[in-house]
């Protein structure tokens with residue numbers, strides 16, 4: 001099986017806070033992989049690092065056989081000090097062009113824009129207007145509620161509808177790898193189920209590889225093939241999601257059993 005995303009020994013710091021400590025993990029092409037962990041574990045930081053929004057202090061990130069992020073080496077011209085801006089290998093924009101799309105935590109929709117305008121934003125790097133129109137129709141078919149509300153301001157949508165729109169916006173660029181940061185956050189259980197069903201279809205029918213971050217461990221493990229558990233910036237467990245659902249430690253700490 002091909003590794004689409006390989007994270008090797010990465011560390012990320014915010015000043016004195018080391019949010020990620022030598023994290024290694026991988027996502028195979030075609031899989032749904034989940035990362036579970038409590039609030040503050042470092043899950044969002046990992047997703048931001050993948051899309052080039054947080055610089056690495058150590059390690060590398062490889063996507064589709066290509067190095068996309070690495071820690072900058074010590075700069076000899078700065079007297080051996082680390083350069084101030086150790087920017088990622090590729091910019092966030094270039095990483096998006098390579099086929100990685102992130103649906104950020106809290107959805108970050110443009111509330112004053114209509115549904116349609118939000119989807120247009122997701123297609124910022126698609127040049128072909130006919131293709132954009134076709135993708136939008138696909139999204140309206142797949143999420144009928146968005147079709148019905150296409151000319152409404154996004155702020156009038158429910159939380160679940162906004163989450164669907166955030167996912168649709170990410171799909172506008174036809175990504176190969178979809179990163180989802182807590183798609184179930186703040187939503188009712190039935191709405192979360194709906195969203196996870198959509199994620200399964202996107203994975204199975206559109207062949208999009210999914211890397212899913214969740215505090216809702218049960219939903220995430222049921223929806224995925226492989227899983228990782230993060231605590232305090234470290235990966236503490238890695239196994240098939242079925243095995244993690246059965247794992248004593250996971251059951252006690254994350255499934256409330």
Ligand SMILES: Nc1ncnc2c1ncn2[C@@H]1O[C@H](COP(=O)(O)OP(=O)(O)O)[C@@H](O)[C@H]1O
Pocket residue numbers: 014017019037038039040041042043044045046
């Ligand atoms: N922009 C930031 N500045 C300083 N500290 C941050 C920032 N973002 C996150 N952190 C800290 O990094 C740690 C990991 O945060 P985060 O990746 O958001 O965790 P999670 O997504 O698992 O809740 C936490 O201790 C958090 O307070």
Ligand SMILES: [Mg+2]
Pocket residue numbers: 043044045105181
């Ligand atoms: Mg988070």
